[in-house]
Amino acid sequence: MGALTVAVVMTPSPPSSCCSSxxxxxxxxxxxxxxxxxxxHERTHGRTDDHTRVDGEVWAVPEAPLGVVKLLAGxxxxxxxxxxxxxxxxxxxxxxxxxxxxxxTAYGEARFVEATRAAxxxxxxxxxxxxxxxxxxxxxxxSQDASIGQAFQCVELALDRSYTDPQVxxxxxxxxxxxxxxxxxxxxxxxAPKLPKMYDG
Numbered sequence: 001m002g003a004l005t006v007a008v009v010m011t012p013s014p015p016s017s018c019c020s021s022x023x024x025x026x027x028x029x030x031x032x033x034x035x036x037x038x039x040x041h042e043r044t045h046g047r048t049d050d051h052t053r054v055d056g057e058v059w060a061v062p063e064a065p066l067g068v069v070k071l072l073a074g075x076x077x078x079x080x081x082x083x084x085x086x087x088x089x090x091x092x093x094x095x096x097x098x099x100x101x102x103x104x105t106a107y108g109e110a111r112f113v114e115a116t117r118a119a120x121x122x123x124x125x126x127x128x129x130x131x132x133x134x135x136x137x138x139x140x141x142x143s144q145d146a147s148i149g150q151a152f153q154c155v156e157l158a159l160d161r162s163y164t165d166p167q168v169x170x171x172x173x174x175x176x177x178x179x180x181x182x183x184x185x186x187x188x189x190x191x192a193p194k195l196p197k198m199y200d201g
Contacts, residue, residue, distance in 0.1 A: 004090040005033040008068050035096045039124050068101050082172040092135045099189035100126040107180050115184040116154040131163045134190030138170040141183040154184050
């Protein structure tokens with residue numbers, strides 16, 4: 001029926017008694033969806049301290065799953081200056097295998113560049129997958145007080161980190177409530193020919 005299926009999976013931290021089961025389940029899942037975004041649990045560590053409340057950050061939704069949902073929802077809810085068609089995105093992510101996603105925000109004069117750098121350096125973004133990516137999606141959200149050239153800087157910076165020539169789609173969404181804030185989400189897919197060997201055993 002023309003649907004795009006994207007699975008967002010948080011893998012357990014080794015050593016763990018459930019690692020072998022997780023690997024089997026992940027490989028089965030990969031054969032049933034177009035793209036699998038992996039979120040290694042160990043990369044989400046460091047979010048808490050002695051003052052963290054039980055109902056606080058320890059239960060927060062990791063940035064990568066939230067980023068995927070926000071990215072795809074943002075494409076479907078087009079409200080910007082430069083947008084992409086969902087059919088293009090579906091074609092781009094069809095049978096891409098492994099993917100990684102990162103989000104970043106920034107204020108100030110260099111906010112577009114800094115927000116992109118923050119997305120590429122985010123805790124759950126895998127730079128290795130970007131280096132070999134076959135597909136790249138970049139979404140930028142800002143106020144209208146910016147130029148298309150500033151927004152496209154985000155795409156150029158992401159492309160500079162890739163050693164390949166990936167297919168690219170990008171969107172610039174406008175929200176006047178953003179003020180001086182810029183939000184960038186980068187998704188890179190197809191950077192590995194198959195799912196990695198996560199764990200032994």
